[in-house]
Amino acid sequence: MSHPSAPLLEMRGIVKKFPGVRALDGVDLVVRAGEVHCLLGQNGAGKSTLIKVLAGAHGVDEGTILWEGEPVSFANPQAALATGIATIYQELDLVDGLSVADNIYLGHESARGGITRDATMNRKARELLARLGHSEIRPTREVGSLSAAGKQIVSMARALSRDARIIVMDEPSAVLDPDEVDGLFRVVDDLRASGTAVIYISHRLDEIRRIGDRLTVLKDGATVAGDLSAKDTPTAELITLMTGRTVSSVYPRRTIPLPATAPVLSVDGLARVGEFSDISFDLRPGEIIGLAGLVGAGRSEIVETIYGARRASAGSVTVDGRALRNGSVDTAVRAGLGLCPEERKSQGLILDDAVYRNVSLASISRFSRFGVSTDDAEKQAAHEAARSVDIRPDAPERIIRTLSGGNQQKAVLARWLLRSCKVLLLDEPTRGVDVGARAEIYALIRQLADSGVALLVVSSDIDEVLGLSDRILVIADGAVVHDGPSEAIDAGGVLDRIIASHEHTASPTEQKGEVA
Amino acid sequence: MSASLQDPSLTVPAPPKGEPRGSIGIARNLGLVIALVVLCIVGVVTAGDRFASTDNVLTILRLATVTGIVAVGMTFVITGGGIDLSVGAIVALSSVWATTTGTQAMADNIGWVAMVFSAILVGAACGAINGLLVAYGRIVPFIATLAMLASARGLAEVIADRKTQIIRNQGFTDFFAAEPLGIPVIVIIFALVTVAGWFLLNRTTFGRRTFAVGGNPEAARLAGIKVQRHTVYLYTLLGTTCGIAAVMLMSRTTTGSSTHGTLLELDVIAAVVIGGTLLSGGRGTIIGTLFGVLIFMTLTNVFTLNNLSTSTQNVAKGVIIVIAVLLQQRIANRKT
Amino acid sequence: MSASLQDPSLTVPAPPKGEPRGSIGIARNLGLVIALVVLCIVGVVTAGDRFASTDNVLTILRLATVTGIVAVGMTFVITGGGIDLSVGAIVALSSVWATTTGTQAMADNIGWVAMVFSAILVGAACGAINGLLVAYGRIVPFIATLAMLASARGLAEVIADRKTQIIRNQGFTDFFAAEPLGIPVIVIIFALVTVAGWFLLNRTTFGRRTFAVGGNPEAARLAGIKVQRHTVYLYTLLGTTCGIAAVMLMSRTTTGSSTHGTLLELDVIAAVVIGGTLLSGGRGTIIGTLFGVLIFMTLTNVFTLNNLSTSTQNVAKGVIIVIAVLLQQRIANRKT
Amino acid sequence: TNSSSDDDTSASVTKSNTDNDKSGDKVVIGFSAPAADHGWMGAITKAAVAQADKYDDVELKVAEGTNDVNLQISQVETFINDKVDAIVLLPFDGAAMTSVARKAMDAGITVINVDREFDSPFAARTTVLGDNYGMGVSAGTFVCEDAKGAKDKVVTEIAGIDSLPLTQERSKGFKDALKSCGLDVDNRVAAEFTVESGEEAASNLLQAAPKIDYLWNHDDDQGVGVLAAIKNANRDEFTMIGGAGSADVMDAIKAGNSVLKATVVYPSTQAADGVKLARLLVQNKSMSDLAEIEVPRQLKLAAPVVTKDNVDTYLPSAFRS
Ligand SMILES: Nc1ncnc2c1ncn2[C@@H]1O[C@H](COP(=O)(O)OP(=O)(O)OP(=O)(O)O)[C@@H](O)[C@H]1O
Ligand SMILES: Nc1ncnc2c1ncn2[C@@H]1O[C@H](COP(=O)(O)OP(=O)(O)OP(=O)(O)O)[C@@H](O)[C@H]1O
């Protein structure tokens, strides 16, 4: 029997233990039909764990879950799905080898007698993708060939395909650009209007302000505040609730003027067939250049090519006056380059290894004599690097797979701090990182630059690129459409350049000339 | 140079991009087609009519039945992220079980299909045990099926007392000796199994879920797929094809024996992997597997027609495998 | 319900948590230790002094040298994300090459170490070819080494002309027949190789890179590790251990033969995997491998002492493998 | 095949009717042979066990059959540790087992070498040899006689495991005998002593040689498969000769309705003889039918050709594959 007044979902005193950790230690969460309920908390606070418990992906150790007032238990994902809870997970959990439509309908395929009806699924997938504003993604395309953003869209389509009563979104906007976030929010508005509840997790407070109705704050696996208004609660109060302290979120500006030295990194006419063309710029020690652009503009490809992880089809990369060998990461690293890759799981981390070993990965030979490693020195140095980016928990021996997403990101950053490079390439360095840690990373970037490290920062957060960098390159469709000091342009300006370039896609070279 | 040539994932070949699901896929398997065609040309040039005769082609196909049928099942298991080393032993056990004096007496009473059914049942049961050990016992497939390999082969020897059991049932031999339209029954069965396998993998929810379970078991689980149960199904399916293969072997040799299927596992896995199925799971093609099997069988045939010694055959086989795979890779990369 | 019971990665056992690097690891390998102890108890109960004598222990260790030495090398390759099916064939080829009339004549002139060196060189060369095919040819290890298996065995047969080549060099036989302090030379060499392997894997940059390359080759590459070159080193190292194992086998049999090392690959891989090295790479332990080898060898010894028939042995072997692995898993899970 | 094994093997192992069979001092004999993965090798072990069972003064320790010389060496080492009185050893590879056999002899254990000869005369007290070269010669001679001097006959050969020295000897004997009458082997394939490999090798061979006059198959176990392949291919234009001498093959020769016209016997009672000799040697008895006091150093068994004419003589002692 259902209670008409009862909230749609009530979680009370949820406890979830992992070996050695109480990831959840008494969480309460109340979600009503037709609301957007935001979940806030630092990296490792337990947000993802909570929604995994809700989705039946993790068993629960203590606590009760009430669905429309009735106690329920979600022993496995099927149970949660059947009840009406669909989830977009933080780690993109798609099957690379399957098509977009197959991924969307995985587990609830449209079929007759076990025989799939591909045409039906493709048609319905196309409708869902159109609803999300992404009709350019073909339902038959293989998911493995999509960018991270494309995969996120597919995950969203998958959740929508379930016709759920509650849709949980764990940091869906992390890999999306502003345009796409707008599209996402239109869908969320529709859902709210149709009475579906949305649990929304994000580290971006502005998003929570825009879309949220109410919010719950988690800290160290426990609810520290529930039923707050998402629109009106002051930011300072939220941050204090989350972190237990005050954090200033301004971008640390340059304090010492940029010395007029020779460039440490020169990129000249760099190109890769079908991805980007004619990228040229110089980077001086202590300078920060930002690469702005929409998702899919080819920024990651540019950065990876500079680093030697992809082979350039034309152009050259020079460090300290010496040209790097094309397509050789090893040469680049030895010349003093470092890269924080975009996809931490597949490109950055050895998931089943300890945190400290992931941090020291690029500096192995530094901690060895005649090939014999000196373990203690390595562990200590790695631990320090980990602490400088505030990886939580502060346990260097932990298997890195068990860390929360944001903390994993920090470990990759720590790797290059330890190596002390001349040029650092950062591809989305704050993706999934909480406000507190984000401010720390900003400070760190500043500090690195001030100490003479040259940095190239890619971020989809336009304010972030603008705030951090001295100079900004706007990339659209694999070409530089704007190049200038960051003070001379604002977020609107950046978007305008991109849009302008799109209107001229027929003649990108002409377009480029215009800007330069 | 293309992006995939830069691909550093050394342990896994660059997965073929494009159409994810098996279309008939001549284009996708171009390297394999070329390898097979070259082999056939070599066959015709060196052995002329002896190679190009209908009889010889049927001989190749008849010999391909056992490896081929098991390879269809193996494609499912490997696509689903597993591996099975016990297939040869399961074939042996099935053939022995289906030809004991007891089973043959039963067959004489209720018809020869009793032998066919017992072979298939034994195969499916062994497969199910493998699946349970892997899915619920959570033993790595390599080890679980290695254990099954030892046990099943040993059990077959115990049952057969290491003797070759000759099939006396006339109905059985007659049925499988038939050649409707000039095509041996076992070749027809091989064709049916292949078509059924292709359909199951590419056109059903079962197949779709197999890709998911092999490609990303965690994602599959979160999508509500019963990953463990599905794994059991996959191994049971492979066991069933082993049972069918045992029947093929029984009809070809008119015997059941604990030595049947010796080292079959290596041939089968090699054929499946050369065909383009990823050993790490998530990607598999029945058509590729078919080509893999045919290439191996044609190779042996051409060698024998040319009276080459086994040693030379082996040396050449290794070199040819490498060339075929490199060819297939270069062509696959060119296309993307 | 514990986290690991929820773990859906069916194809891979929950990796043992805790110290990622091999400490001496009695605790970590508790399941294996228990299995070995139980086996020993069974040995003592059923065969008494015949089992527990020094002579018998040395017999077990002597038997273990070939599998054991190759298993040390295989631990590196599997930890580095690869696999090698050609080890048995490489052992055969090395043993044949080192015992041809030519090599033996050379040995008579410049000393018996010439035979040892040629065996090791041939092994290392085959390993290097495997490594190059895998790393730069980007052929899946399974297929590349399967090709090597066929070719190397075939070549060994061609060179030996399928005859067993007898070692006439007295210096060679004398050296390896020695038993300083009552311990056979080959057992001492086995111990040295194991210790060296442990050190290399756990205390050097080479070992660190091996874990990284096997755990996530892309991440390793982006961290500046030369993944392809490292892969070549790994296979070359394994080839080298195959060469050493060939010398062990030559000294045991005083022959070189193309049939040496038949099916060695299965034993070796089984021992390594049972020892706790992940087939998917990134995690490996030399101590575990040592236990894996000893368990298999002790098993065989206990069977022999008790006059069990081969078939029964096989059935029992399969069951025992399953039980040992389940035991090890349960204990590993309990501890975390 | 329906008759049980024990009947067959007990028919083939016998006690002699002299006082040699009288119970004497207890003799512990270790027995090791290659893996019993085909009928002939299975029959070898069974016959040895059956022979030992006939004597109440013999205890036979049977080690796991293995094709891994390394393991077989350790089995012999175990027998040495156990201080058995005698070892009957059918090596996987004679040369490779020489040094450990010698070690056993040095330890005072009587070693009987069966079938595959050691490389050193000091490694065994007595050797019971099957005649592999002779087998090839017998088969070749049969072909020569049957061909009656015709030089254009197509002769084919299906060998056993090609990497074994014994296969090479058989093939050499066959070749040498054919050469003496101007014939040679036109097509040769190797199988693996199993039914399945026999069928596969024969199927391909039959395609390679569209017309055949003689086919010699080394081994009657794989011969079951060879015959099946011949039947599948509907071929009957040639004469087939078998090898080893299984009872099924002899049945077929007797029936005379197939291509199989003869087989060359390769006695499966060698190891049983080895057990008998080991017992005599340990108990210091002599072979009663010989005037000689000592048991001879070597016994080479004959490799007779069985045809329809003499099949009844050999059928009772044949093994069932
Ligand atoms: N499988 C696991 N084993 C052990 N500990 C785990 C596991 N999964 C999560 N944890 C721990 O639980 C805590 C909560 O992690 P969770 O992923 O829920 O954080 P989060 O709030 O989602 O952080 P983020 O914002 O970085 O995504 C962390 O301390 C993490 O290390
Ligand atoms: N492996 C791949 N195969 C095919 N296309 C790919 C692959 N990787 C990326 N792409 C495509 O290349 C283009 C650029 O990719 P990417 O998303 O990395 O650009 P980006 O500007 O770096 O975006 P981001 O903001 O995510 O960093 C996209 O159209 C993407 O779909």
Ligand SMILES: [Mg+2]
């Ligand atoms: Mg999270």
Ligand SMILES: [Mg+2]
């Ligand atoms: Mg990118």
